[in-house]
Amino acid sequence: MSAPRPQSRADLFWSFSQLALQGFGGVLAIVQNELVEKKKWMTREEFLDDWAVAQILPGPNVVNLSLMIGDRYFGMAGAFAALAGMLAFPLVIVVALAVLFGGIAELPAAQGALRGMGAVAAGLIAATGLKLVSALRKNVMGLTACWGFAAISFCAVAIFRVSLATVLLCVGGAACLWAYRQIGQLPGKQSSRHGLDN
Numbered sequence: 001m002s003a004p005r006p007q008s009r010a011d012l013f014w015s016f017s018q019l020a021l022q023g024f025g026g027v028l029a030i031v032q033n034e035l036v037e038k039k040k041w042m043t044r045e046e047f048l049d050d051w052a053v054a055q056i057l058p059g060p061n062v063v064n065l066s067l068m069i070g071d072r073y074f075g076m077a078g079a080f081a082a083l084a085g086m087l088a089f090p091l092v093i094v095v096a097l098a099v100l101f102g103g104i105a106e107l108p109a110a111q112g113a114l115r116g117m118g119a120v121a122a123g124l125i126a127a128t129g130l131k132l133v134s135a136l137r138k139n140v141m142g143l144t145a146c147w148g149f150a151a152i153s154f155c156a157v158a159i160f161r162v163s164l165a166t167v168l169l170c171v172g173g174a175a176c177l178w179a180y181r182q183i184g185q186l187p188g189k190q191s192s193r194h195g196l197d198n
Helices: 009-022 028-038 044-056 061-101 108-138 143-159 164-184 187-197
Strands: none
Touching: 009 028, 009 061, 028 044, 028 061, 028 108, 044 061, 044 108, 108 143, 143 164
């Protein structure tokens, strides 16, 4: 039995439109829930892998992810369909809200509402991260290394205020080297190397 997949480019467009309209300040939690748990277009491990790539590409993470998924199933046309779904309706809503919000932006109630929504978005992202932790057990780097790199990144950015670009370059580079080393030690990889040596 084949794994579930988008039925058409229209399915991609409407699915990503629905995802985009559910999020405020970040849709990671919603995207993971919809794509992995409801639609089952991806496993948790696939989601983590694609999310990692989406984060290092320029541009918003979820938009990058939509492009990758659209391209995977329907090529360039699928990528554009998923991208259009992510951007079309939110763009209309944001423009309308900007016009409406312009008149009330200085009110304390409006500023408090925005701060509250930001806290909710942060909570959703943290909850999603905790939900995805179980997938790290199968990561080639090993659970201890994953936690170590995460802790170093958090401390560097949150406590020592190191720029994100520097952390990405230094800690991300070290993580890539560690992953490369671990892949080289996999049993299948070793046996293929010995075959080449002989």
